[in-house]
Amino acid sequence: MQKWVVANWKMNGSKNLLEEYKNAFKKSNNLIVCAPFTYLNETAELVFGAQNIYHEAKGAFTGEISAQMVSEFNIKYCLVGHSERRQYFGERNDIVRKKAELCIENGIIPIICMGETLEQYEAGKTQEVLELQLRECIPGKNNFWIAYEPVWAIGTGKTPTIEEIRSVHLMLREKLEKTVLLYGGSVNASNAEAIFGIANVDGALIGGASLDLAAISAIYSLASG
Numbered sequence: 001m002q003k004w005v006v007a008n009w010k011m012n013g014s015k016n017l018l019e020e021y022k023n024a025f026k027k028s029n030n031l032i033v034c035a036p037f038t039y040l041n042e043t044a045e046l047v048f049g050a051q052n053i054y055h056e057a058k059g060a061f062t063g064e065i066s067a068q069m070v071s072e073f074n075i076k077y078c079l080v081g082h083s084e085r086r087q088y089f090g091e092r093n094d095i096v097r098k099k100a101e102l103c104i105e106n107g108i109i110p111i112i113c114m115g116e117t118l119e120q121y122e123a124g125k126t127q128e129v130l131e132l133q134l135r136e137c138i139p140g141k142n143n144f145w146i147a148y149e150p151v152w153a154i155g156t157g158k159t160p161t162i163e164e165i166r167s168v169h170l171m172l173r174e175k176l177e178k179t180v181l182l183y184g185g186s187v188n189a190s191n192a193e194a195i196f197g198i199a200n201v202d203g204a205l206i207g208g209a210s211l212d213l214a215a216i217s218a219i220y221s222l223a224s225g
């Protein structure tokens with residue numbers, strides 16, 4: 001079955017990488033490129049997502065970008081609540097929820113990121129943390145996706161076991177019947193097949209490996225196979 005591949009470049013990439021993606025993934029409809037704002041454009045060649053929007057609709061917020069502005073460029077997806085936003089920019093669950101609501105109001109599907117820290121993982125609190133994040137982050141209206149990204153798995157080369165991912169995604173599926181559920185955190189060309197094979201994993205959110213064309217191409221072919 002076809003899976004979603006969502007590339008999160010974070011504050012990386014270049015015009016050159018954008019060109020490489022256009023050549024490699026022209027007209028791919030299960031690949032979403034969350035590139036920095038300066039690289040988002042209305043090209044029909046790639047499906048783009050934003051990495052963030054501001055949590056107010058408009059106003060005197062110098063340097064910020066609104067959901068409506070993003071939607072004017074025909075961008076249909078936006079990451080919200082990524083753990084790096086939570087860690088470095090102090091985003092709390094209530095802000096994440098506001099962002100998700102603004103996305104939906106503007107016809108953008110928010111990809112709401114959540115996951116436990118290492119400390120919470122080691123204390124066996126993963127499900128509890130996710131239940132709280134679900135209660136506080138998810139918007140009233142339905143059109144959102146969830147990305148389960150354990151904070152300790154991001155950029156570390158470590159991942160939960162297959163069984164751990166399976167059990168989190170089962171819990172999410174029981175609560176969110178029709179929502180697209182992604183897994184993120186150290187997905188690479190070697191572990192992608194096993195991760196795509198887990199029940200209720202509809203795709204992957206990929207950071208580091210998305211900057212390497214060979215790696216993301218390999219992951220993409222596993223997702224499309």
Ligand code: 13P
Nearest residue numbers: 008154155185186207208
């Ligand atoms: P890595 O794939 O580099 O671990 O990053 C995951 C991530 O944060 C995607 O949003």
